[in-house]
Amino acid sequence: MEILLLGLNYKTAPVEIREKFTFNDDSTPRALHLLSQTKSVVESVILGTCNRTEIYVICDQLHTGRFYTRNFLAEWFGVDKEAIQPHLYIKENDEAIEHLFRVTCGLDSMVMGETQILGQVRDAFLLAQQNGTTGTVFNTLFKQAVTLAKRAHTETEIGQNAVSVSYAAIELGKKIFGSFQGKEVLIIGAGKMSELAAKHLHSNGVSRVRVANRTLERAAQLAEKFHGQACGLDQLPDLLQSADIVISSTGASGYVVTKEQLKPIMKQRKQRPLFMIDIAVPRDLDPGLHELDNVFLYDIDDLEGIVASNLEERSKEAVRIEAMIGEEMVAFKSWFQTLGxxxxxxxxxxxxxxxxxxxxxxxxxxxxxxxxxxxxxxxxxxxxxxxxxxxxxxxxxxxxxxxxxxxxxxxxxxxxxxLEEIMERREQEAAWEERKKQAAGPEHGLATQTGKQF
Structure with missing residues (x-):
């Protein structure tokens, strides 16, 4: 038996290609069933996320496994198999095992050390198991991968340091306020970066969101997502008086908030701390603001510097996880070899x-x-x-x-x-069962399932 992986991910295929190869919750059971009927395939698991589509199979021979699994992928999505070849990666046996362990531990993710993929791998395995497409090998391998990932996140700090600009802003805010419970956030501009940071703040307990934008309609669209209030830029003096956190990301050519504007407002606030995040380029917030007492100003370079430092820390933790993966590979291979x-x-x-x-x-x-x-x-x-x-x-x-x-x-x-006679008889029985499976075939053609013609 051989372990085979075919896949494409954010490294090998742009989003416009990846979105064409998406298995949804409704179609995956049917795909698993058809894959299990494919020649040479003994066991199978399909992993589908926004960043990757991967098909894991146990096959009787590598060359036939590669051929028929690639054919399945092309036919299921109604594309020419040669067209997807440049975006595919194929890993066999040890490489496939190591890849699965790295994926599950978050070492192959866009954000190193993220934990969401662990749940996605577990769910993919459980779905395959429920549909009867896993057996002795994958039941052991995927359980081992999930257990390893849990241990990696428990015994290391791979997921402890913020590695996105928005998360870095949240971590900084926590150092200043301790907690965001009951705090008010002011979003200046209605850009995507501001929205993402506001989303994280909102999920961390911010009680009130206000959005100030040149176009009130855009402000209203963003404010609605957080049950907040839309305002015009002319209301900034009043808004700055009550805000605890300011996130600014506009397309303005000059400073939206200057030191001179904020200085009298800080006196009226009775020096209550103000956390300001400038993620605009060019900058929205006057760099001189940090000279004011109790004003904590960070721009995009500050946040990206924190992210870079944290990524370095995660990379150090990743080395420890790589050692764990090596140990687990030895353990699995020893078990796998005894199957013979x-x-x-x-x-x-x-x-x-x-x-x-x-x-x-x-x-x-x-x-x-x-x-x-x-x-x-x-x-x-x-x-x-x-x-x-x-x-x-x-x-x-x-x-x-x-x-x-x-x-x-x-x-x-x-x-x-x-034992030759007994072994030969068992091989004949297995071959007969395989022929019966192939003769039974899928209940419906692939074109019926996908609505595409080949």
Missing amino acids: VVPLISALREKALDIHSDAMRKIENKLPDLTEQELHIIRKHTRGIINQLLHSPMVRLKELAVQKRADEVFEIFSSIFA
Whole structure:
């Protein structure tokens, strides 16, 4: 069995490409079902987020797995498979395992160390499990990935430092106010950056939001999102008197608030602290404002400097997580390699039990007067002898399974115990089941599901 990953993400494909390859909640179960019917695919999980679409499969052979999984992806979304090739990445076995661990821990995210992806990976796995498309390997691998990510976020500080401008502003504000509960925020301008910062402030307990903008209609649209109040720029003196936090992002060519304007207002505020965030370029807020007592002014460079410093700290924590990933990969690979012994051990047990059953029938025929209790004792002790004889070979086989030449060991083991016939029969049964699965086919064609023709 081979582990295969096909995907595209924010590094390999722009948003206009990524949005064409989105699995939604309604379609993913159907996609999983069709993927499970695809030739060579044994297990599957589909991970879809705004930044990535990834298909994880267990396949019987890598070359057929790559071919048919890529075909599935192209057909499901109704695109030419050659057109998506430049945006696809394909990872196999160790690389696929490491990639999954890094993704789940947040090391492959746009914002390093973010925790949202952990929940998304868990949900993708649970959905696949509920739809019966995971088995022994993925049930172990994805549970291990989720457990690792939880441990990484618990034992390191990968998610403790703000790494976006808006979050950096929130962290600074907390240092000044301690809490945003009951505070009033004034947004000057109606830009996206201001909206994002206001959103974080609002979720952190800010009680009142006011939006001042040159166009009152735009101000009203933004204020409505936070149940706030829209105002004109001519109301700034009054608004600055009551605000605790100011976020400014306009397209003005000059300063919107100057030191001279704010100085008398700060006296009227009785020196109550005022936290000011200037995220406009060119700047909206006079740099001289920071000279006023109890005015805490930060511009975009200040915030980006904090972000850069925090990213450096997260990178240090990422090194620790990389070491954890290395340990988990060794543990998983050791477990995965022992899977090869399971069919052999199962075949050996089957042969031993057949021999035991045959011997018990002969004993019953030659000693027909034995009581049921006597037969039970003989059966129990003879089975104990068989178990003792098999114990050491099975233990040694598991130990040898992690060696480089494990396949040769398996072949020799099968030959020594004459397990070829049982193994061949089981392979034929598995092939028959696979043919039945392929013959059954999907309930409906892909074009019916997606509404696209190929």
